[in-house]
Amino acid sequence: MIKLSYMKNKLIYSxxxxxxxxxxxxxxxxxxxxxxQLQDQMENAKNASAKRNILKEASLIPSFTSFMFISKSLNxxxxxxxxxxxxxxxxxxxxxxxxxxVKEILxxxxxxxxxxxxxxxxxxxxxxxxxxxxxxGFENLFNEKDLTGWKGLVANPIERNKMSSADLxxxxxxxxxxxxxxxxxxxxxxxxxxxxxxxxxxxxxxxxEFFVDWKISKxxxxxxxxxxxxxxxxxxxVNRQVGAQVGSGGLYNNLKNKSMPLVYADxxxxxxxxxxxxxxxxxxxxxxxxxxxxxxxxxxxxWDRSIPIFEKxxxxxxxxxxxxxxxxxxxxxxxxxxxxxxxxxxxxxxxMEVVQTLKIGMDYKGGKIAYLLTPSDPGYxxxxxxxxxxxxxxxxxxxxxxxxxxxxxxxxxxGTGSQNTIDIASGCSVVGNAASLCxxxxxxxxxxxxxxxxxxxxxxxxQMKVIGGFREVCYWSSTETGKYNACSQIFDNGFQxxxxxxxxxxxxxxxxx
Numbered sequence: 419m420i421k422l423s424y425m426k427n428k429l430i431y432s433x434x435x436x437x438x439x440x441x442x443x444x445x446x447x448x449x450x451x452x453x454x455q456l457q458d459q460m461e462n463a464k465n466a467s468a469k470r471n472i473l474k475e476a477s478l479i480p481s482f483t484s485f486m487f488i489s490k491s492l493n494x495x496x497x498x499x500x501x502x503x504x505x506x507x508x509x510x511x512x513x514x515x516x517x518x519x520v521k522e523i524l525x526x527x528x529x530x531x532x533x534x535x536x537x538x539x540x541x542x543x544x545x546x547x548x549x550x551x552x553x554x555g556f557e558n559l560f561n562e563k564d565l566t567g568w569k570g571l572v573a574n575p576i577e578r579n580k581m582s583s584a585d586l587x588x589x590x591x592x593x594x595x596x597x598x599x600x601x602x603x604x605x606x607x608x609x610x611x612x613x614x615x616x617x618x619x620x621x622x623x624x625x626x627e628f629f630v631d632w633k634i635s636k637x638x639x640x641x642x643x644x645x646x647x648x649x650x651x652x653x654x655x656v657n658r659q660v661g662a663q664v665g666s667g668g669l670y671n672n673l674k675n676k677s678m679p680l681v682y683a684d685x686x687x688x689x690x691x692x693x694x695x696x697x698x699x700x701x702x703x704x705x706x707x708x709x710x711x712x713x714x715x716x717x718x719x720x721w722d723r724s725i726p727i728f729e730k731x732x733x734x735x736x737x738x739x740x741x742x743x744x745x746x747x748x749x750x751x752x753x754x755x756x757x758x759x760x761x762x763x764x765x766x767x768x769x770m771e772v773v774q775t776l777k778i779g780m781d782y783k784g785g786k787i788a789y790l791l792t793p794s795d796p797g798y799x800x801x802x803x804x805x806x807x808x809x810x811x812x813x814x815x816x817x818x819x820x821x822x823x824x825x826x827x828x829x830x831x832x833g834t835g836s837q838n839t840i841d842i843a844s845g846c847s848v849v850g851n852a853a854s855l856c857x858x859x860x861x862x863x864x865x866x867x868x869x870x871x872x873x874x875x876x877x878x879x880x881q882m883k884v885i886g887g888f889r890e891v892c893y894w895s896s897t898e899t900g901k902y903n904a905c906s907q908i909f910d911n912g913f914q915x916x917x918x919x920x921x922x923x924x925x926x927x928x929x930x931x
Contacts, residue, residue: 482520
C-alpha cells in the first residue's frame, strides 16, 4: 500500500510539473496583466505613499495604456504632481504616445511641473506637441461621465444602407432612447444592464488600433463588433455548450478562417481583462491580457459572406443578455502613411477589392453598384475595380435644376458628374436645386453623393431594373447645354433631351468608388 501510494503521488507530482511547464504558471505577468493589477491596487490604496509607489511602477511600463492610467491621478491632489511628471516623461520618451486624448492630458499636466527640471520638460514637450503629427493618435471613446460619442444600434450595416436618411434618423432616435435605459455609467464604468441591444460608436472606423478593458459576470457572454460585424468573442469558459472552454479573444463568427483563439488568456470571471485589437484592411490581430489570441486573420463579413468586411463602420460593444462592464476605451485611426509603410496601402484604399468580384446591382458602400469602369473609361484600373454606386432611392418629390441664367457645368462623360455638382453647388444660389440636394445628402454612411452627368445617368437607365426603385419618368443629369437648359433622360424609353432648368424632374444621386 505504501509503495502504491508513493507511486501514485510521484505520478501526480510529475503531471503537475508538466502542467506548470506547459502553462508557464511561474512566469512573470505581462505588462498588460501587471497594469490591470496596479489599477486594482490603486482602488484599494490607503495613503499617498502607496499611490506614489503604484504610479512609479506603472511608469516603468512604456505604453499608451500606462500613460492613461497614470493620468487619472492628475485629479488627486495628494499625488497629482508626481503623476504630472511621470506622464510628461512617458510622452517625451515614447513617440507613439500622442493624439487628442494625450494632448488633453498634457495640457493639464504641464502647469503642475515645478523647478528647473520641470521647466526643461515643459519646453521640450511644448515643442513636441506643436508638431502636426502629434494629433494623429488615440482618442478617448468613453469620458467616464456619460454616453457622449455613443448611440443605439439600428439594424445591421446592409439594412442601414438601404434606409433613407429620414427613416434612419427616426430609427436612431428610438434606439438612442432605449440605449439610455440599457447602458449606464456607474462609478466611471460603462455598464450593460443585461437587457437591450448593442451600443455603438457615433463615428465609423476603417483601419484602427483599439484598447478596451472588460469584465463579465458568471456565465457572461459579450463581444466587440468590428466595422459593424460580429465579433471578437467575450464569454465565461463555463459555457461549454457553446464552445466557450477555448476562452475569449477569438473571431467567433469566422467560418472559412480560424475562429478560435490561439491561447486561453482569460482572467477569472469578475476580474478585469484587456483587449488590444488591431484592424488593417480585412485583417485582425487580437491580444488578450497581453497574449496573442488572433494573429493577422481575415475577418469575415457575417452579414454577407460573399463580400469582404465593410470598408468603414462603427465599433460596437455587444449586448448578449448578461451583465458586462467596460472602461479605458481608446481608439487610434491608422493613417494611410503607416499603412503604406506596412505594405498594406492597397488594402486600406480599396478594401481588398482586388480579390473581390463586384457585380451590377450588388449592395455596396451605401447603395447599389450601377456601373463598373471598363478599359476605355477614365480612372480604370486593371487591378482594382472602380465604378458608380446609385442611391437606393430617388430624392423625395421632383425638383428643379435651378439657375436659369448661368452656365455652370457642361461636362457629360463618365467620371465628370462629381465636378459638375461641385461647380453647380458653389455657383448656384437657388435653394433646393437638384445638384445641391445631392451634394448635401448623407445616406448609407456616405456624404459624397452627386448629380450624375449625362453619360452616367444613361448607365443608370441601362441597369434600372437591376438597381431598382426607378420610375418611368424624367430624371435630371448635371450636364448643361446652355444657360437655360440641362440634359435629362426619360426612363420609360431612354430618350435623352434638353429641358428648361426651371422644370421639375426626379433625381437619383450617385457616388463613385
